[in-house]
Amino acid sequence: MSDPEHTLPDRVRRAFRAHDSFTPAGEATWTFETTAFDATVTAEPTPEDDPRIRYDVVVRxxxxxxxxxxxxxxxxxxxxxxxFERRVVDVGGVTRGDHTFDPTVERADEEIVVRLSVTDLNERRGVDDAGALVDFVEGTYVQGVIPGYEYTAPVDSLISSARQQGGGGPF
Structure with missing residues (x-):
């Protein structure tokens, strides 16, 4: 049985359902589907009498x-x-809400895990901001791709997409 004080409000679930990029991945976790990377957002109420929701974003x-x-x-x-780490922790200005971030970046073998959190009273803005954080990590990654290497999935398709959106310039 879940603790009623820590139950996720229906308004948050509705905000995730209304956002085109998220699909449910658990009771309070959603997968961000419009990135080439593994990205999830877990939502949870803040403690005590604080009506805000905390959105924990993890991008691999x-x-x-x-x-x-x-x-x-x-x-x-x-x-x-x-x-990449220096660039991705400079996350200010990508969200609609006025937030302070304390991102972490960890490297494990052939993967880098970026963790960010945002807390907001407005559930739609919170969900939008969580998605903006995922997009920021992806964009920062693509910006750092070094020309001259032959890339494999998923980076090859990201480069192709960026090239098409940017007018097909050389890479």
């Missing part, structure tokens, strides 16, 4: 060497990862 992206057909030197991989 591959390391550079995990999506290239050829070997990537360790020094390049490490530099790329450090640059």
């Amino acid at each position: 992206v591959p390391t550079l060497s995990a999506v290239t057909a050829e070997h990537v030197a360790d020094v390049v991989e490490d530099g790329w990862t450090e640059t």
